[in-house]
Amino acid sequence: MTSVATRFQGVIPPVVTPRTLEGSIDVPSLENVVKHLLDGGVDGLFVLGSSGEVSHMTNTERDLTLRTIAGVNAGAVPLFVGACEQTTARVIEEGKRVVSLGADALVVTSQYYAVSNAQENATHYRSIHAAIDVPIFAYDVPVRTHFKLPTDLLVELGKEGVLAGVKDSSGDDVSFRQLLLAAQDIPNFDIFTGHEVVVDGALLGGAQGVVPGLGNVDPRGYKNLYEAAMAGDWAKAAAEQNRLADVFEIVYTPQPGRLSGNAAGLGAFKTALMLMGVIKTNVMSAPMLALDEGETAAVKVILERTGLI
Amino acid sequence: MTSVATRFQGVIPPVVTPRTLEGSIDVPSLENVVKHLLDGGVDGLFVLGSSGEVSHMTNTERDLTLRTIAGVNAGAVPLFVGACEQTTARVIEEGKRVVSLGADALVVTSQYYAVSNAQENATHYRSIHAAIDVPIFAYDVPVRTHFKLPTDLLVELGKEGVLAGVKDSSGDDVSFRQLLLAAQDIPNFDIFTGHEVVVDGALLGGAQGVVPGLGNVDPRGYKNLYEAAMAGDWAKAAAEQNRLADVFEIVYTPQPGRLSGNAAGLGAFKTALMLMGVIKTNVMSAPMLALDEGETAAVKVILERTGLI
Amino acid sequence: MTSVATRFQGVIPPVVTPRTLEGSIDVPSLENVVKHLLDGGVDGLFVLGSSGEVSHMTNTERDLTLRTIAGVNAGAVPLFVGACEQTTARVIEEGKRVVSLGADALVVTSQYYAVSNAQENATHYRSIHAAIDVPIFAYDVPVRTHFKLPTDLLVELGKEGVLAGVKDSSGDDVSFRQLLLAAQDIPNFDIFTGHEVVVDGALLGGAQGVVPGLGNVDPRGYKNLYEAAMAGDWAKAAAEQNRLADVFEIVYTPQPGRLSGNAAGLGAFKTALMLMGVIKTNVMSAPMLALDEGETAAVKVILERTGLI
């Protein structure tokens, strides 16, 4: 429902990072993931995001991951790249490095570990924008940063041209809708939801796109959902969303309490990709554990039931 | 998208409770609110809810409020009545009393003040159901109870026939969608959203109805939204939702920090009804403060801009 | 270290409420608990507190409990009585009733369920003080109310004579110490800690007393700790505190996840009293579960090791 031109839109999965049994980045598998996503019709790739286990990578691993993805992508779709650091000066260092390696846009959270406030985070984004000349998306993920970016601040930074948009993983659908409304007249300000199972409603409310971790597993499904929505066929969009919500049940296969929140969700995506033959292992970045045999079997049941294998 | 018969559905506003300047229940104004809502085409009334300031009423006041509403309603639409107490035995006492005064269904939160868990709340609902013979809706409102009712538990209690549905004010749209899917085959299990600005998406996902505090101010708007959705005209539903989200801005008129969360939101609804001539004052239950003159003027601007006065 | 006269001080356990196998209040056992506490040398009794399961009692049960305790106490020590209700008008009703039944002082939380703020809670306490002529203690228990009473507000209400003191169960030792310092010159303003295992430090910092749930099990131990502290024998106080902290391990005997926080802690106290022959059962108020056989055996081991049986 945005009345102005947008640069970025559609389905932009956060690319998972396969590892070998020994724990290093599995480059061939990562290349396969990118091909799988591009074949699925995605409109962009979110690299070095939470779903890519960026927080668990050394800078050497981050560079390798980004280079690999950029190589396979070869300019096909825009690369949104996370600059995952705790405070402004460190984000700027990180951001410059990933831009030099091919980032088309940066995705940046509010500060974390530091106990900050709105004023400091406004300065944070303004300083990063002043230092680095690519579009910057705010990544609102309070479950990790423990700071909810206020709607007013996002709108203000959008109007200033500091922010090119928002990736919302806040879990707050009320503020998300209010952001969509408040930002609807800002040119080139694009709002994405990071939640897998409410994409139809987000698009109905005017979102430009979606960054679904589950999109690694079923990129075509999200593309179908997105295209139905853009065509105004909301019943079809909802039906596709319901199907994808069913696939999303894979993240609940781990035994209660065995895995962390990180490991359960991302591990299920990697396990699905392994079962689908896209990647070789479901190994997680240390110290996260992978889904075990029983959990893997439970994922398989869901993938078979939903027709993905 | 529910495939089974439902008993309850549509627009069911939580009725606000007007007070006189002296602070007692303003019965004539309350009668006017009910007429205003019935004229607006609502499908039910939620009596003694949080938006009705139930937590601030003595039992004498609760009884007067319920009797008054039941009198004007005269059986026109179903009365969903809150039994607002902290633990099981107290809810049962409260529930029996309000059923004797005309409740068609009870709305019951998880336990609060008590630090409980899922097992205790399962027993809680089963005990209430065993003791009182009307449909019981779980009211999931963790911002007040600090306990999120798990989806699994709600589904289990629905299948047992203990619960007739859920009023969801959890602010968690992901679990809401998962509840809709998991409960879709339970007969006579109706799920309502309590959030004002995401009703289109909730209905698209399969919700049976909405319990919007803002519905006190604009019941017809919500009815239009609901009817557009039922007719499959989702673009119209979204447009109406966006208009209502604009009206909802009245809750942000209070000066930052002056009023509690309770007083700001409910006070804005009462102030709007006062400006619309439905009720006489915007007095709140003690110790809550009412919106002041400047804040009232700000509400008026929004009502004028959105055509409500 | 308070420089002014105090009315209330020492060891004031929150009296547990025994129940029969059928679930009703076990009056003879309750009488035994009171005798056990008075024999242990306690300086007051906290009646209808969280540890007494007040939140789970009907008003009829609350009255019976208070009457029973007041009867056995027969004026021996002051009765601090909880008025456990969610908002001001309801607290005033509750408070008047318990005062008529023998309360020497009221213990009152901030509002709960209602989402309130400091200003509303200031009015809350002022209104209760204006309506009821006994000393009022603020009960700061954010784990239940989800509102931390600000130090400034407590000091202000103390200076006004609205509050006679504070029972602090906030778990925030920093603000507790700051409250002790800020309030040290207020006459007749008495500050108690509600935490079992840091009483020596609280008294060293200037607290007037302690309201330990574990004091039901070992009242004499807390009295010894208190007397050592008052005599300036801090090494002895710390040694006694360490011994009591060891006894407190009974609250960790329930299997992880089986019981709610309420049921585990209070259930362990009741189980210990049952094993000591003071009460007949360890039955909890519904819907809370009691400790089972294995958990009871684990409590017994600790009681034997610490010489309590």
Next chain:
Amino acid sequence: MTSVATRFQGVIPPVVTPRTLEGSIDVPSLENVVKHLLDGGVDGLFVLGSSGEVSHMTNTERDLTLRTIAGVNAGAVPLFVGACEQTTARVIEEGKRVVSLGADALVVTSQYYAVSNAQENATHYRSIHAAIDVPIFAYDVPVRTHFKLPTDLLVELGKEGVLAGVKDSSGDDVSFRQLLLAAQDIPNFDIFTGHEVVVDGALLGGAQGVVPGLGNVDPRGYKNLYEAAMAGDWAKAAAEQNRLADVFEIVYTPQPGRLSGNAAGLGAFKTALMLMGVIKTNVMSAPMLALDEGETAAVKVILERTGLI
């Protein structure tokens, strides 16, 4: 009250990091801070801690800070150095670097940004211990990491020799006491409190030392407190603690809401050191704001009242 030998104990302030008006590290002022602390009789220095604004420093700045402090210290007291990174592999890189620059022990939080659990953090500490051969202290600071390190886990890692101790900034005095008791028989396991105003109680309970941010301002005061406690003169320790709690009021001088929690507390310490002539400016790491003129004047009043200037 520990019965076994300890390697580390006493007063170990987290060294603040002065900046020039232009925002770079002010090396001469930093050297003065170290001299001021050593003159104050401190028993160790905590370098690159939260109070040192480590989260806001680039690695180049971290290295300069550590080198400078190590140079002035010249082996006088042990250097505990923070390895402030979000996950295991990154902490190991950071830890190796700071050890090469002179760290005698590492101080390491649980993982952050990542949503982890106890099992992952156990592996986290074990992996760091396996990779780096210096004593490792767990830094429990859930206000930043949003993960409370469980007492059981800390004790287990202590017994394994993975951890040499704990710096507790959890704000949970109950679990702190339980940790002291549970760990009292582990050789060379030293527990420090990070809270400025409850040090007397912590030492009474058996803590080996204190890491007070306020110790930058008044190291001698904390040393006096510690020595009184070690001599068993608890009344003197409490009196000194009360005096220091009064000095700590400087952290409440910033206008409500103007500064973040970080900037207010650390800014007050730096402002005090500036007023005392130890450092040249009270400039904070960007994007934090410094205390302004009025706030600085309020700090001055407190320093004068407490005899520090």
